[in-house]
Amino acid sequence: MKFKSVVSVFSIIIIASTAFLLSWKSQPKSSQKEEPTSIELHLDSKKTFQLIDNFGASDAWSVQFVGSNWPLHKREKIADLLFSLENDESGSPKGIGLSLWRFNLGAGSAEQGEQSGIGDEWRRAESFLSDDGSYDWNKQQGQVWFANAAKNRGVKELLIFSNSPPVKFTRNNKAYTSNKNESNLNAEQVKDFAIYLADVAQGLENKGLKVDYISPVNEPQWDWADGGQEGTPFWNSEISSLVKELSRQLDEKNLDSIFIDIAETAQINYLVESGDKKGRGDVINSFFNKSSTNYVGNLNHVSPSVSAHSYFTTSPFAKMVEQREKVNSAIVKIPDLHFWMSEYCILGDNNGEINGNGRDLGGMESALYMAQVIHSDLVVANASAWHWWTAISAYDYKDGLVYIDKNKNDGNFYESKMLWAFGNYSRFIRPGYQRVSLNGVNENKLNKDFVYSAYKSPDAKKTVLVFINATPESKEVNLNYEDSFKYSKIESYVTSEDSDLERRVLFINEQLEIPAKSVTTFVCTME
Numbered sequence: 001m002k003f004k005s006v007v008s009v010f011s012i013i014i015i016a017s018t019a020f021l022l023s024w025k026s027q028p029k030s031s032q033k034e035e036p037t038s039i040e041l042h043l044d045s046k047k048t049f050q051l052i053d054n055f056g057a058s059d060a061w062s063v064q065f066v067g068s069n070w071p072l073h074k075r076e077k078i079a080d081l082l083f084s085l086e087n088d089e090s091g092s093p094k095g096i097g098l099s100l101w102r103f104n105l106g107a108g109s110a111e112q113g114e115q116s117g118i119g120d121e122w123r124r125a126e127s128f129l130s131d132d133g134s135y136d137w138n139k140q141q142g143q144v145w146f147a148n149a150a151k152n153r154g155v156k157e158l159l160i161f162s163n164s165p166p167v168k169f170t171r172n173n174k175a176y177t178s179n180k181n182e183s184n185l186n187a188e189q190v191k192d193f194a195i196y197l198a199d200v201a202q203g204l205e206n207k208g209l210k211v212d213y214i215s216p217v218n219e220p221q222w223d224w225a226d227g228g229q230e231g232t233p234f235w236n237s238e239i240s241s242l243v244k245e246l247s248r249q250l251d252e253k254n255l256d257s258i259f260i261d262i263a264e265t266a267q268i269n270y271l272v273e274s275g276d277k278k279g280r281g282d283v284i285n286s287f288f289n290k291s292s293t294n295y296v297g298n299l300n301h302v303s304p305s306v307s308a309h310s311y312f313t314t315s316p317f318a319k320m321v322e323q324r325e326k327v328n329s330a331i332v333k334i335p336d337l338h339f340w341m342s343e344y345c346i347l348g349d350n351n352g353e354i355n356g357n358g359r360d361l362g363g364m365e366s367a368l369y370m371a372q373v374i375h376s377d378l379v380v381a382n383a384s385a386w387h388w389w390t391a392i393s394a395y396d397y398k399d400g401l402v403y404i405d406k407n408k409n410d411g412n413f414y415e416s417k418m419l420w421a422f423g424n425y426s427r428f429i430r431p432g433y434q435r436v437s438l439n440g441v442n443e444n445k446l447n448k449d450f451v452y453s454a455y456k457s458p459d460a461k462k463t464v465l466v467f468i469n470a471t472p473e474s475k476e477v478n479l480n481y482e483d484s485f486k487y488s489k490i491e492s493y494v495t496s497e498d499s500d501l502e503r504r505v506l507f508i509n510e511q512l513e514i515p516a517k518s519v520t521t522f523v524c525t526m527e
Contacts, residue, residue: 038511039440043481045456045463047437050338050382052455053305054157055426056100057082057391057401058343059143061122061229064110065408066392067142067149078402078413079146082391083153085427091503092493096401096423099431100157100212101150102387103143105200107164107175107230116167117174122394122406123229124175128200129166137203147209156431159261160200161215163230165193175230180223184232185242194245198253205255213259213303215342216242219266221277235279236286239263240294243287247301259303262287262296264342268308268381269323271339272330283308288334297334305384306331307342314373315350317448324381331382340385341377346370346398356398361414364497364517366398367421371468371519374425375451378435388422420495424466424519427501428493432458438465450475450514463487465522469514477512488527495519 059067067075080086084095106125109116118124126139147158164175169189171177177184185193193216201211217234224231234242243260250258263283265271274281284306288297296302313323331339346366347356353369360366377383392413393400401419405411438454449470456463463485469475490506496518506512506522514520 038476038478039450040478040480041438041440041452043454043463043465043479044437044439045454045460045482045485049435049437050378050384052429052431052433052435053338053340053385054100054431055422055429056098056102056157056159056385056387058102058104058161058387058389059146059392060102060104060390061125062390062392062394062404063104063146064106064125064140064142065122066404067145069142069409071410074410074413075145075149078392079149079153081402081415081419083150083155085154087503091491093423093427093501093503095153095427096419096501097427097430098150098155098391099426100159100385100387101147101155103147103158103160103204105160105162105197106140107162107170108167109164109175109230112167112174117176117227118229119227120229125163125230127166128203129168129196131168133168135199135203137207144204144207144209147204151209157212158204158209159213159215160197160204160211161218161261161264162197163218164224164232165189166196169193169196170232174227176227177223177225177232180225180233183234183238184224185234185238190238190242191245194242194249197246198249198255201250201255201258202253211255211258213261214246215261215264215307216246217262218264219309220263221266221270221280233280236263236283236294237279240287240296243296243302244299247296247299250301256300258301260299260301261303261305261307261340261342263307265308267311268313268327268341271306271308272326284330284334284337288337297337304336305338305340307340307385310341310344310373310377311347314369314376315353317372318446320373320376321380321445324376327381338384339381340387341381341383342385342387343389344373344387345389345400354398357396358398359396359400359403359414359416360398360418361403361416362497364417364421364495367417367495367519368468368470368517370418371421371424372448372451372470374422375453375466375468378425379451379453380445382435386425388418415500417495417497417500420500421519423501424493424495424521428464428521428523429455429466430457433464434458436463461526463524463526465512465524467512467514467518467520467522469516469518469520472516474516475514477514479512486527487524489525491523491525493521493523
């Protein structure tokens with residue numbers, strides 16, 4: 001009896017267990033907790049793409065006040081956030097290590113004050129050129145301070161850009177045009193403007209600031225007739241004449257190492273099409289096709305790059321990819337020409353994907369969107385440089401890396417997640433690095449929520465991987481690479497809602513984990 005009772009008990013247990021397992025297996029898969037599947041990726045460092053020139057941002061418009069008036073310790077901290085290559089005691093970066101700084105060469109609307117017609121004084125700018133034609137090198141002190149702060153923290157390249165010629169050279173004596181159908185630069189003063197640009201480059205060099213690039217025109221496709229800021233339209237023929245004259249002036253002053261950056265188109269599609277801006281678009285063909293009357297590609301000082309802004313071409317994602325494929329197709333047809341994405345911030349409503357209005361300091365929505373644009377520009381368009389618009393913003397808009405109170409003399413400053421997400425690229429992918437192949441199986445090029453790219457150092461001792469995971473789940477990656485690679489150390493740097501480029505060291509054979517809603521960089525160092 002005792003034996004039979006035991007058998008009966010076991011029989012009941014087995015039957016009950018079998019029934020439970022059959023019941024569990026019959027449930028829909030969505031109700032079962034499955035182990036995450038690792039993503040297999042292959043790194044091929046022998047398959048190479050573009051060399052990286054730099055990552056940058058501009059000093060417009062707040063730096064003119066912050067750099068000259070704000071307390072020194074606050075200026076220094078903001079400069080550290082933008083330029084520093086140092087790490088804190090935990091090994092995490094103190095800043096995002098920009099490698100190029102953009103200096104806004106003002107047109108003199110600040111000296112005109114309210115008479116300038118530009119209502120917001122923060123969007124006016126001083127000029128080194130005085131009314132009598134002399135130069136006052138004590139102007140733009142705040143911008144000079146930040147340019148020096150960048151230099152002292154290891155930023156190697158300085159670019160000066162002009163939104164408008166000095167008011168002394170404009171048709172209406174203002175820094176924006178009165179007639180949207182013509183450039184505001186007096187035709188008789190093209191040479192004067194070119195001399196001025198070369199003089200400023202030389203003047204800054206005398207102050208210890210070596211200029212590497214001059215960008216003489218900015219977004220020439222827009223009309224710039226509303227007085228919202230300094231600006232003027234230009235026609236391609238006018239740009240060509242100005243660039244030729246500027247190249248001559250740089251030669252005369254023996255400024256041999258300065259390159260001219262053209263043409264800062266308002267949208268990247270204007271590189272390859274005219275659209276509604278006939279005579280101001282189709283920039284690649286106009287300036288770099290030898291049969292064009294506007295050809296300048298043979299000039300010593302013209303940079304072997306063409307620049308454009310990514311505004312209004314970033315959504316929906318399929319359109320972003322399509323536009324950048326067109327740009328790359330046009331670029332590769334011109335020997336040795338490469339593409340710079342020279343200005344971007346989040347503007348407009350982007351087809352409902354994200355709105356440019358409102359600061360986003362702590363959330364990852366803006367940071368992830370920004371990172372997706374960077375990825376598309378680098379991987380689809382093969383951009384060799386990527387520049388943010390305003391490094392320091394006083395506005396309630398998604399246009400800043402560091403935000404400040406709109407106070408000319410003092411105030412608080414605030415870090416944004418866009419700052420640190422940009423740092424996932426700028427801090428680790430240094431000038432001279434080269435993008436290499438990083439691929440999975442059956443990849444969908446229109447997948448925007450989990451994307452990745454890879455870059456190797458000039459000596460091939462380091463490989464940098466950047467992942468954007470916009471999904472609500474973490475991802476695990478198995479990285480496969482050549483047998484000749486022997487990484488001695490792998491470090492990850494995570495930007496998420498809880499982390500700002502937070503560092504940790506991985507075991508060599510450890511799977512790569514990419515947290516949910518994060519931008520994550522892995523730095524792999526060889527023995």
